Structures are given as C-alpha cells and as structure tokens.
Amino acid sequence: MIEDALELEERLAARIERMAAITAPGTGVTRPGFSALEREAHRALAEWAVEDGAQAHADPAGNTVVTFCAGEPYILLGSHLDSVPHGGRFDGVAGVVVALEAAKAVRERLRMGLRVVAFSAEEGATFGRPCLGSELATGTLAAAELDGLRDADGVAASERAAHAGLAPAECRAWITTDTVAAFLELHIEQGGVLESENVRIGVVDAIAGAARLVVACRGRAGHSGTTPMRLRSDALAAAAELVLAVEASARRSHGVVATVGRLLVSPNGVTTIPSDVDAVIDVRGFDPLQQEGVVAEIDRAARELAARRGIEIEVRRLSWRDPVMLAAWPKRALKQACTDTTMPFRVMASGAGHDSAVVAMKVPTAMLFVPTPHGMSHVPEEACRIEDLRAGVEIMARASLALDADVIATTPSGA
Amino acid sequence: VSIHDELAQREHLACDLRNAGYTRRAFGLRGSAGTVWFETELVLTRPGLLGRCAAVLEPAIPEETDRLAARGSPALALATALSLRIGIPLVFLAEREDPSSDDPANGDGSPVAGELFPGARVVVIEDVVLTGEHARRTISALRRSGLDVIALAGLLDREQEGRFRIEEDGVRTFFAFRERDLHR
Numbered sequence: 181m182i183e184d185a186l187e188l189e190e191r192l193a194a195r196i197e198r199m200a201a202i203t204a205p206g207t208g209v210t211r212p213g214f215s216a217l218e219r220e221a222h223r224a225l226a227e228w229a230v231e232d233g234a235q236a237h238a239d240p241a242g243n244t245v246v247t248f249c250a251g252e253p254y255i256l257l258g259s260h261l262d263s264v265p266h267g268g269r270f271d272g273v274a275g276v277v278v279a280l281e282a283a284k285a286v287r288e289r290l291r292m293g294l295r296v297v298a299f300s301a302e303e304g305a306t307f308g309r310p311c312l313g314s315e316l317a318t319g320t321l322a323a324a325e326l327d328g329l330r331d332a333d334g335v336a337a338s339e340r341a342a343h344a345g346l347a348p349a350e351c352r353a354w355i356t357t358d359t360v361a362a363f364l365e366l367h368i369e370q371g372g373v374l375e376s377e378n379v380r381i382g383v384v385d386a387i388a389g390a391a392r393l394v395v396a397c398r399g400r401a402g403h404s405g406t407t408p409m410r411l412r413s414d415a416l417a418a419a420a421e422l423v424l425a426v427e428a429s430a431r432r433s434h435g436v437v438a439t440v441g442r443l444l445v446s447p448n449g450v451t452t453i454p455s456d457v458d459a460v461i462d463v464r465g466f467d468p469l470q471q472e473g474v475v476a477e478i479d480r481a482a483r484e485l486a487a488r489r490g491i492e493i494e495v496r497r498l499s500w501r502d503p504v505m506l507a508a509w510p511k512r513a514l515k516q517a518c519t520d521t522t523m524p525f526r527v528m529a530s531g532a533g534h535d536s537a538v539v540a541m542k543v544p545t546a547m548l549f550v551p552t553p554h555g556m557s558h559v560p561e562e563a564c565r566i567e568d569l570r571a572g573v574e575i576m577a578r579a580s581l582a583l584d585a586d587v588i589a590t591t592p593s594g595a
Numbered sequence: 596v597s598i599h600d601e602l603a604q605r606e607h608l609a610c611d612l613r614n615a616g617y618t619r620r621a622f623g624l625r626g627s628a629g630t631v632w633f634e635t636e637l638v639l640t641r642p643g644l645l646g647r648c649a650a651v652l653e654p655a656i657p658e659e660t661d662r663l664a665a666r667g668s669p670a671l672a673l674a675t676a677l678s679l680r681i682g683i684p685l686v687f688l689a690e691r692e693d694p695s696s697d698d699p700a701n702g703d704g705s706p707v708a709g710e711l712f713p714g715a716r717v718v719v720i721e722d723v724v725l726t727g728e729h730a731r732r733t734i735s736a737l738r739r740s741g742l743d744v745i746a747l748a749g750l751l752d753r754e755q756e757g758r759f760r761i762e763e764d765g766v767r768t769f770f771a772f773r774e775r776d777l778h779r
Contacts, residue, residue: 357778435643467643468607505611505644508637509618541610544617582621589621590631 181285181577188281188573189566195277198224199261200269208266208560212331213301213312214242214340221261225276225298232284234296241316241323241351242300242344247293248283253361253587254293255580256543257282260302260313260535268562272302274550275366278569282576290584292361299535300346305558307337312348314535318542319353360543361587362510364579365536366572367547368564372555373528380571381525382549383514387537388437388464388530389503391475395422395482398492401447401455416445416454418489425481426461429474436465436474437531466503466529504537510546510583517578523571548575608647612638612751613777633751635669635722648750648771649676652720655748655769661715662686662742664707666733667722673750674720685709686717688736713741721749724770727757734766751777 182188202221204210211217222244229236229246236246259275279296287294299317304310307329315321326338326348341348355363369375374382399415423440430438442460461478465471479495486493511527518525528549536547550568554561616638619631638644656663656677665674666688678685686709717737721730724747734744744766752758752770761768 467641467646468604469643469646502607503643505614507614508616508634512618540614544614585621586619590619 182570182574185570189570192277192281192569192573193566195228195280196269196273199273199277203263206266208562209263209269210265210267211261211263212265212306212340213262213303214306214337214344214346215262216344218242218262218300219344219346222298222300225261228280229296232280234283239317239351239354240347240349241313242341242346242348243313243317244298246280246283246296248287248296249290249292249294251293252359253357254295254359255290255583256295256297256355256360256363256539257365257576257580258297258299258363259365259367260299262301262303262306264303264305264558266560267303267558268556268560270368270552270562270564271370271557272367274368274564274569274572278366278572278576279364281573282580285573285577286580286584289581291588292584294580301337302535304533306331307340310533311535311538312337314355314538316348316351317353318355318538320538320541323349323351355539355542357543360539362507362583363536363539363543363545364510364514364576365534365539365545365547366569366576367534367536367549368552368557368562369549370532370552370555370557372552374526374549374551375553375555377526379524379526380551380568381514381518381523381575382528383511383518383525384530384536384547384549385506385511385527386466386529387504387506387534387540387547388466388532389468389471390499390501390533391463391471392498392500393461393463393475393478394496394498395419395459395461395478396492396494396496397422397457397459398494399455399489400453400491402453404451404453407453412453413455413489413491414453415457415491416443418485418491418493419443419457419459421485422459422478422482422493425485426478429477429481430463433465433470433474435467435529436463436470438463438474438478460498464531468502471503501533504540506536506540506546507544509586510544510579513579513582513586514546514548514575516582517575520578521571521574523575546579548572604647605651608644608651609772609777611644612648612772615641615644616751617777633723633753635750639669639672639722645672645676648673649680651771652677652748652750652769653680655746655771656681656683656718657716657745659716660718660745662709662711662717663720664688664717664733664737664742664744665720666690666736667729669722670720673722677720686711686737686742688733707737707740707742711740711742715742716745717742719744719747719766721747723751723753724749724757724761725753725755727755727760730757730761731764734761734764
C-alpha cells in the first residue's frame with residue numbers, strides 16, 4: 181500500500197524534526213497545552229494539510245481537524261501536539277504525522293469521510309488534568325471547569341486558552357456517533373514491553389483507570405535520642421509500612437499497579453521523630469473492580485496500622501478515573517492489518533492515559549502502539565524508530581480501508 | 596464520577612460492553628450482506644467484565660431459586676460467575692450437535708447435569724438473546740427433565756422479539772441491558 185518506503189520515512193522524520201523545533205528553551209521539547217507554542221504547532225499542521233491537499237480548521241478548544249474526504253460519518257485518525265516540560269519529540273506528534281500519511285495513502289479509495297485530528301492540551305502535566313481538548317470535543321468536560329484548573333504559575337486553563345486565542349466555552353461536542361464512525365490513534369508505547377518482546381506493533385485493548393489517594397499519617401514529634409521506642413508515635417515508620425502494604429496489595433491483583441510516588445515528611449529533621457507524613461498514592465488498573473479492590477485494601481491497611489501504632493491515619497481520594505475498554509470492531513481491523521502484512525504484534529493494555537480513552541466513551545475507538553527504545557518517554561531522550569512509524573502508517577491505512585468497507589456494508593442506506 | 600455511584604457503574608459497564616462486544620464485518624457468512632453483532636465471547640472471557648456482568652444479574656435471581664441453569668460456553672461462564680457470587684448451585688445443559696434434536700417434539704431433550712430433583716426451581720442464565728430460540732430450547736429441555744423454570748436472566752436483549760417469545764412460553768424475563776441501552 182505504501183509505494184515508496186524511503187520517501188515516506190524521510191517525510192515522517194522531517195515533520196517530526198519540524199515539530200521538535202517548536203519549543204520553549206531548554207532541553208527536550210516543552211510545548212504546553214493552551215500555549216502560543218502549541219498553537220504554532222497546530223499552524224504547522226494546517227500548513228502540512230495544505231501541502232497534502234486537505235483543509236484544516238481548528239475548533240474553539242484548539243483541536244485542529246484536517247479534512248481529507250468530506251462527508252459524515254467519517255473515520256478520524258490522530259493524536260496530540262502538546263508536550264510535558266522537557267519531554268520528547270515523539271509523544272503525540274508521532275500519531276499526528278502518521279495519521280496524515282495514512283490518510284493520504286487511502287483518501288482516493290475511501291467511500292466515507294476521512295479526517296485527521298490533533299487534540300489540544302492532552303498532557304495532564306500542565307493543568308493537572310489531561311485530555312482537555314478531546315474532553316471538550318466529546319462534551320465530557322464543561323468549559324467552566326477550565327476556570328478551576330491551574331498551571332504551575334497559578335494561571336487558570338481558561339485564561340491560558342483565551343490568551344492563546346481560543347474560546348473553549350464556544351466548543352460544541354462534535355465527536356458523536358453521527359459524525360465519527362471510528363477513531364484510530366497511534367502513539368509511542370512509552371514503556372518497554374514491545375521492545376523486550378521484539379514486537380513492532382501493540383494493539384491496545386484497554387486503557388488503565390487511575391485512582392489518586394493521599395494518606396495523612398499524624399503521629400507525635402519527639403527527641404530522637406531521649407524518646408524510648410515504646411513511647412513513640414512515629415508517622416514515618418507507619419508510612420513505611422503503608423508503602424509496603426500498597427506494593428503487596430498491587431502484587432496480589434493482576435493488572436493493577438500502585439505507586440507511592442511522594443512522601444512529605446514533617447518536621448523532616450535528623451534528630452526529630454517524624455510527626456506528620458502525607459503519602460500520595462497512584463493506583464492504576466484495567467478492571468474497575470480490581471482497582472477498587474486495591475484502594476479498599478489500602479484503606480484497610482491504613483486503619484489496621486493506625487490502631488496498632490496508635491497514630492491517626494486518614495485516607496482521602498483526590499481523583500478517580502475509570503479504566504476504558506477500546507472497541508472490538510476497529511481493534512479487529514488493526515489486528516487483521518498486522519496479520520495481512522505479517523507484522524509481529526501483540527495485544528496489550530495501556531498504563532498511561534490517552535485521548536483515545538476519552539473518545540472511546542463516545543465512539544468506537546482503537547489504538548496502536550509502536551516501540552519506545554529503552555521505554556523512555558516524557559524525557560528529552562525519548563526515541564522511536566522511523567521504520568516503526570512507517571509500519572504504523574501501513575497498519576493504519578489498511579485498517580481505515582477495512583473500517584470503511586464495514587461501515588458501507590452495514591449501513592442500510594450506505595454511509 | 597465515583598465508582599460507588601451505582602448508576603455511573605452501570606453506565607460505565609454499558610460503555611465497556613458496547614466497546615468490547617459489538618463488532619461489524621463487511622461480509623457476512625455465506626456471502627450475505629454485512630452484519631453488526633455482539634460477540635459475547637469477547638466480553639465474557641475478560642474477568643473484569645465477567646464479574647461485573649454477573650453483578651448486574653444478581654438482583655434478578657429470586658430468593659426461592661434452587662438452581663441456575665446454562666447451556667453453551669458464554670452462558671455457562673456467566674452463570675458460574677453468578678453462582679460464585681450468590682452461592683446458588685448450577686446445572687449444565689450440553690449443547691447438542693444437531694440442534695433439531697432439541698426440538699421438544701423430538702422427545703428426549705438435552706441431558707441436564709448437576710444435582711437435580713423434581714420440581715426444583717430453576718433460573719435460566721443467558722448471555723445474549725436475539726430470537727429467543729436458544730433459550731426456549733434450554734427451557735423446554737429443563738422442563739422435560741422435570742424442573743420448574745421460574746425465570747430467565749439475561750445480560751443483553753438484542754430486541755429481536757426473543758424476550759416476547761420466551762415470555763409466551765410462560766417464563767418471566769429480566770435483562771440487564773437492552774440493545775438500545777448500549778447505543779445511547
């Protein structure tokens with residue numbers, strides 16, 4: 181299906197290079213959501229659309245849509261163009277440039293509509309909540325909520341968006357079952373599974389949910405030399421037990437990972453028994469019951485510790501996101517495309533969140549991963565082999581044709 | 596949305612079922628036109644979905660139920676998960692190689708395995724009901740074995756008249772989801 185592989189790889193590499201140059205100063209790529217830099221990246225995409233003979237427009241939330249074939253419903257391909265601070269050049273961008281090439285490869289052969297999207301503000305690092313653009317496009321986020329989301333400088337997401345020339349409040353939910361027949365997203369894996377198994381494509385079947393908990397341990401401060409062990413109420417020793425309980429609980433539950441990524445110790449002195457510890461816990465699972473089960477076990481462990489050690493422990497939920505299943509139908513098309521091209525692939529779950537998880541709540545959505553060498557992502561060293569992106573173009577193009585045929589055949593009046 | 600919220604849980608399950616189960620294909624069997632169908636095996640082979648599907652059927656099982664009955668692998672997986680939750684024993688019905696021999700008029704009926712006793716009150720567990728023929732054969736086989744079929748609890752009513760045919764046979768039905776619930 182891909183006529184000139186070398187030419188395609190050169191084009192992919194050049195576009196990724198061009199996007200990587202749109203960054204704030206410093207190492208790696210820094211292109212926050214709802215920033216002038218993100219808008220510049222979207223303008224570059226609009227220029228490519230013109231080069232590719234398509235039309236681009238941005239919605240009021242800053243999602244850019246490139247129309248290759250008009251008509252509804254359409255197949256939608258794409259990803260995002262923002263980045264974490266000092267991140268890599270492939271996260272998100274790879275999915276957009278691959279989508280453009282796949283769309284070009286099949287546009288003449290499709291009977292239904294075909295569009296490419298670059299969602300805005302996907303990275304949660306900027307405002308503490310990910311996927312703002314796709315949430316606005318699917319109608320799962322009210323624009324008013326952007327007032328309560330603030331970046332590291334304390335500026336509201338709504339204000340940043342307005343400053344970048346956007347008007348999220350005017351964004352209507354345009355991703356519906358009437359408009360989008362299926363959404364496909366390619367993304368770098370951001371982990372080491374594909375590389376370790378020497379597999380080139382991951383077909384994603386579920387995207388993990390996430391629960392964030394904060395556990396506050398309140399003991400009693402005291403002199404580390406004069407307070408006998410039997411008279412202590414050491415909040416950090418209790419927190420240490422809790423850390424191990426979190427690890428043990430996740431190990432018992434297949435498909436759940438749990439991390440205590442932050443401990444705030446007070447007074448944090450060398451000769452003072454810690455009186456206060458706040459632990460922040462991230463629990464991710466592919467099954468809501470398992471995820472809930474681990475959270476419940478952490479809660480039980482905390483209560484048991486509090487009683488045994490005579491300290492106060494409070495567990496609070498900061499946030500909860502359900503795991504999402506991706507759709508069987510487009511997933512089958514991706515797997516069939518891998519089989520037809522003898523491309524080594526595996527089915528896998530995604531521990532990281534993606535726009536696909538948001539879109540999947542509304543329309544049939546599937547996702548493919550390409551390997552990330554050394555599993556490194558969100559760092560300047562993030563890498564991806566161009567030949568794997570070329571493979572991604574091939575798979576996505578073939579899958580788009582198959583989906584087109586399926587929709588045409590199963591829509592009574594034709595698409 | 597909190598997982599504790601029952602309605603949210605149900606909506607989330609509906610979304611997962613839609614995603615995990617529905618598929619479509621350009622060419623149907625024997626060259627027929629394209630088809631959209633619910634592939635129950637894709638749903639009930641996943642522990643997370645299986646457990647949640649069993650949970651939504653739990654309220655449909657009357658207290659007086661003596662046995663849950665299932666025929667075919669998907670229904671049996673669902674019935675097993677439900678049995679584990681609520682502790683009511685199962686009876687299995689073998690799928691017949693020749694479906695026509697399941698016709699009640701043919702006499703014998705399917706063998707029913709498990710501890711049985713005359714008049715035991717049985718709830719039939721089904722995964723998906725389309726025309727209802729599969730369920731009706733199960734019901735008649737159970738009746739021929741002397742069991743009292745008091746209800747049918749199904750995961751999905753694909754709204755192809757199956758539910759009405761089953762009810763015409765004198766069996767109450769409960770479905771966790773209707774086709775339209777998954778396509779809202």
